[in-house]
Amino acid sequence: PEEEIDFLADGKILTLLEEVQRSVAAVQTSARQGQLLREGLQVVIAGKPNAGKSSLLNTLAGNERAIVTDIAGTTRDVLHEKITLNGLPITLTDTAGLRETGDVVEKEGIRRAIKEIEQADLLLLVYDLSQGEDPLQLAQNYFAEHLEPRRLMLIANKCDLTGAVAAIGDYQGFRHITVSAKQETGVQSLIEAITAHAGFQPEEDTFIARTRHLDAMKRTQHYLAEAHEQLVVFHAGELVAESLRLAQNALGEITGDFSADDLLGKIFGSFCIGK
Known part of the structure; x- marks a missing residue:
């Protein structure tokens, strides 16, 4: 009509x-x-034994929450720590080192670690820069199904042992951050990368959803x-x-x-x- x-x-x-x-x-x-303000971000730290995962958790949390030693397999269970980074509530989870092992207790810790990885909003793969390993190959070995740039960051730890400069960049499409958890070098860049990755920029009239x-x-x-x-x-x-x-x-x-x-x-x- x-x-x-x-x-x-x-x-x-x-x-x-x-x-x-x-x-x-x-x-x-x-x-x-x-x-994000209401529920926070679930961030899981994962990687091989002695990569510096617990040191990174302690540095981000601002206290010695996790036991740190040179003995591989020290962390045998998941450890949750609630923190706030640049105003963003985060549940930070330290996990058992991922490796083949015959230890029954450590195997259970690794099983729990994989479960946490599957549920994470953001996964921080921590690897020892001094070992010359390919982080994406490590990720492929341990959690191939989670190789997504929106869920995975590559954290090159122990730059103080190699003379590398703490920096933030990209590695084959993934966010790559070089730090020294022990010396607390580059950690602020990591914090900013986490909040930016979450798209966290709340305003005063934010709708709590x-x-x-x-x-x-x-x-x-x-x-x-x-x-x-x-x-x-x-x-x-x-x-x-x-x-x-x-x-x-x-x-x-x-x-x-x-x-x-x-x-x-x-x-x-x-x-x-x-x-």
């Missing part, structure tokens, strides 16, 4: 829809920050994008209305208000969307 064509040609609805999309995107960004909130926001964005496509590409007013109703329902899971009629009434009150 001619009235429907006029409605679809009108730029007001498109402008309003795009404003809503921008607003939802901004809220979702804030919600991600809020989730739960996981279900983020899921609802994601579905809201999907339905708004769907509505935009129906409007611009297919010129289907009825389908625009249905996508907006679904978006409103997704938001209602957060607010507890499923007022789809109010939303559609406001947006389409002055338009004919056809029959």
Whole structure:
């Protein structure tokens, strides 16, 4: 019908829809920050025995929480420490050194370490720079299925033994940071890399979100994008209305208000969307 064509040609609805999309995107960004503030980041330190994992945990925690010795296999169980780095709450986990062993207790520690690795938001693979090992080969040997740049950082430890300079860079697509946990060299760069990797930049009005909130926001964005496509590409007013109703329902899971009629009434009150 001619009235429907006029409605679809009108730029007001498109402008309003795009404003809503921008607003939802901004809220979702804030919600991600809020989730980090509420739940924190699960960071697991892993690697071979004597790579300096426990020293790194102690340095980041600011106290001697883990026992440090030159004896391989000292850490036989997982050790959790709650800390805050640049305002970001973190549960830091030290794990047993990964290696082949016949010791029953150490085997159990390694099993628990692998379980923690699987659940980590971020995995720090610590390796001894003085041993001349390829960190990605180590990662391939111990947890090949977790070789993802978004989950794995390579930490070259003991640079004080090699004369290498503490630095931050990339190694075959993975974040690579050279440090000395014992001398606390390069650790501040590591801290900044962890918070940057998490995308942690909270504002004063950050939305403290739960996981279900983020899921609802994601579905809201999907339905708004769907509505935009129906409007611009297919010129289907009825389908625009249905996508907006679904978006409103997704938001209602957060607010507890499923007022789809109010939303559609406001947006389409002055338009004919056809029959």
